[in-house]
Amino acid sequence: MTKYVLKRLLHGLISSIIVVGIVMVMIYTMLDRNLIFAQDPVFKNLGNNEKTAYMYRTWEEYGYIDLFSYQDYLLMLQENGEIDEETRKSVSTIGRKPESDKPETAAYIQKYQDYCDANGYTVVRLNAVMVSPKKYANGGKEQLFASKDLPIAHRLITYVTGFFSVDNIHYVDKDIDIGERKLTFTLHDPVYGGNKFAPAIIGNGTYHKYLLYVDDKFPFIHQNVLTINLGKSYAVNAGVDVSETMVKKQGSYVLRSITFPTGLTEESADDLHTAVFVANSRETNKVNADRFTDDYTGVNTVKSGKSKMGYSFTIGIIAVFLSYLIGIPMGIAMAKNKDKLIDKIGTVYIVFIIAVPSLAYIFLFKAIGGKLGLPTTFDMExxxxxxxxxxxxxxxxxxxxxxxxxxxxYMIDQMNSDYVKFARSGGLTEGEIFRKHILKNASIPIVHGIPGGILGALVGAIVTERVYTVPGAGNLLTVAISMYDNGVIVGVTLFYALLSVISLVMGDVLISIVDPRINYSGKAR
Incomplete structure (x- = not known):
């Protein structure tokens, strides 16, 4: 069994990666990349050269291209010792047009052109747009950069290899003075004033300040050492990874008395356990300087509601339980009373559910529920x-x-089987035949779907959540598609694929437990 499970999981993982690759091909080769600007308010307010430069920068963020500017080239030369800082600064300013370049600058621009040609980059030079001899048009300043399309294989490899990230004391740039880089274990978490038994591992030089901590919230022990990176959002939840988008709490802020590292106490919703390193944040923000003793100032806030996945799972898992609680007894009753009243009533319901589009009957029950005084719109507060x-x-x-x-x-099929007839001829009662044989055999396909139903609750239901405005994970993919948010599309696709693989394997294991005759080892029992 163990060998079978590991084999299925490995095959499932490979299949999931292939699915992600196919999605990437569809996104990056079949869709017009200009569509990502359809709902971008920044893009609409830019003009001339700045609008073009913004397009290329955004394409780089979305994973379409790799940008290499003229300034990047000069910095590379300086780091390699080919030019000094003074030379770099003197040749960094380009002319409004190529003929306006200083001779020394023109020579380095030509070297830049040659380097880009040799490395597969296409150079883009945008001449200045002027409204008068001395005044630039809006966004009309001259631009010089180069780009090349990223191959799908490169994107896929980068995505897969970056799926997990491990925090360490070398995260902060070595040129930033942060004192001794180390991990500190304490039994008395300073977030609680050092007067409460609460083990924690605190880092300096790491991205997260708290790598491990304990609190009174499920699952009680929390870690930030290993992070799952499904893909960064650029539109749905800008700058935030898909995994964090799904598990981050929503709703109104929960204010409570917080004592910050400097000793300042005030009513705040900040969660100090989520502190991450933000370079020079105390120098640029007086509020941070008043609260924190180091640059671990980036904190999340505590909110009153559940996360997207939390709302989806709460609704989904109760719905799954309710489905089995009602569906199984009704199915049994219909099979045992074939062609009788209860069977006919159940058949009418089944035909109704199959024939009527889900959107239609959801709105129907929403209207009925509204008439009965039930809330028809979800309110987190x-x-x-x-x-x-x-x-x-x-x-x-x-x-x-x-x-x-x-x-x-399944039950009616089993009732007509030869083994049931033999069991009757052997003297078994109808009740014994039903319990020991018919129900057990008929339940095997049903049992296989239980893990899928439970894990499927994590991803939510698109139509139901949209109709009732549930702030869950169900419509995350559709919103991402409508906003052309590539990172979210790829991340959610992988999440769905992995859940499907796990649910199928768990279903196989479950039916082998229910029916010992099912053997995955390849050996006869």
């Missing part, structure tokens, strides 16, 4: 649990119908 009722019911309707349908079918 509401303390009433009734806001969950309609989304849960709407999400479970289809699953209940599917369970009823398939369990009835």
């Amino acid at each position: 509401s303390s009433s649990k009734l806001i969950y009722v309609l989304p849960i019911i709407s999400l479970s309707l289809q699953s209940i119908g599917a369970l009823m349908r398939w369990l009835r079918r």
